[in-house]
Amino acid sequence: MLNGAFRPDEQVCSLRSYRRQRDTLVGYRASHIQHMQKALRQMNLLLDNVVTDITGKTGMTIIRAILNGQRNPVELARYRDKHCKKSEEEIAKSLKGHYRDEHVFALRQAVELYDTYDEKIRACDKALEQKLNTFDSKDDKDSQKPSTPDKPSKKRKSRCAPDFDVRSELNRVSGVDLTDIDGIDENTALKIVSEIGLDMSRWPSAKHFASWLGLCPGTKISGGKVLNRKTKRLPGAAATAFRLAAYSLTRSKSALGAYYRRMRSKLGAPKAITATAHKLARLVYSMLKHGSQYVDEGQEYFEQRYRERVLKTLKQKAKDMGFTLTPVETAVG
Known part of the structure; x- marks a missing residue:
């Protein structure tokens, strides 16, 4: 069983x-x-x-x-x-x-x-x-999908990266460009693919995938009471690659970089790395399973959505207490 x-x-x-x-x-x-x-x-x-x-x-x-x-x-x-x-x-x-x-x-x-x-x-x-x-090409399996030329990568090639075009080969065998995700370069993408493979059907959902990596909160519950939410310590090479990719977003001007910095100010660096690695793992799972592409929406878009969520929460709290929020107009000049 x-x-x-x-x-x-x-x-x-x-x-x-x-x-x-x-x-x-x-x-x-x-x-x-x-x-x-x-x-x-x-x-x-x-x-x-x-x-x-x-x-x-x-x-x-x-x-x-x-x-x-x-x-x-x-x-x-x-x-x-x-x-x-x-x-x-x-x-x-x-x-x-x-x-x-x-x-x-x-x-x-x-x-x-x-x-x-x-x-x-x-x-x-x-x-x-x-x-x-020796790996089969994704394009051969899906002849109806229009082939698009590889776009040049904006990321610098790592000194530790293999001495061949890893990005093009991974694009061919997976059908997606994992290096589009901020924090994941071609060397990290190769590590991830070599550890988890290309068949995401082994995990029913992204939640199962994150749990297998040890990047989700723990579920130590007894008598209906949550005793511990600490992340499980699983020394997996794939999880380590995701954590290193998350840490590299410290100064990134992307939406993922803004998310990491927001989590770091709220939870501290260790938990922020785990939370960001969890988000990266879900993105990789979605791309490999559904063939979807990742598009970075930028740091400003993330900050704007965060402000909207905070404002919505404040308005709801004020309404529950019988108040109404009124914006203050600031003088220009």
Whole structure:
């Protein structure tokens, strides 16, 4: 009489394994970035003060030049990429250090290990792309649906995203563009699809889906009395992806960003993240199950609807108490 635990079909399970292996390698590569940073600091080379990411084009070019024997700060600063915000003079000031052999040795090993894991991640990217190519296209199943060209994404590509057009592939296999939802980039969309699959019929409704993710209030009730409404702690990868997407909306000018900030001021950050992740999960469920598209109505639209709801509540309370609300005209000028 118990329902079986959720398990995607074999095709999705295979995709999930490739994606999880890739995430593991990304974590290992990040450790060696920290080792590179430590070796640079030990040599008093403050490269991270002048570049946003030491593994970017400017940072790695300078690091490889150091490993090749270059020690002159002015010469090293000339490897600055034209898009770098700092000038060559500023970069040269941060590269005046002492190049002890043991620290250079540690830096060299960290770079070699970084390159090794970077190569393995690229191999995972190819495997992911090949696996996605085996999925059936949604357009093939619904020939009556007019095909529309993919619109360019307004979101920046994440540094941790796979090295192929993930967005187009996911659009093809799902029939919808999950990256239209604010907070969900192509890497997050790939994580979600690889964890939950494309068949939403496994959950009768969006409420069941949110409950399975552990993103809904708890129902600890005894004798008809609610004892606890805390959200269940379920360490699922899909729920974590939704929570991270919700947290990324902190400064978003979208309706979802306004919703998160409203909930944060009311409930605090942890509960606001859960509430926003719950809303994101319902949107993803609706898009994958019904093929609907998401359109952001904007921050101003959300704030206007919030004001209307508050005003309606105030009017009803005043009416119940025998009063009438009268707007106050403010003088202009």
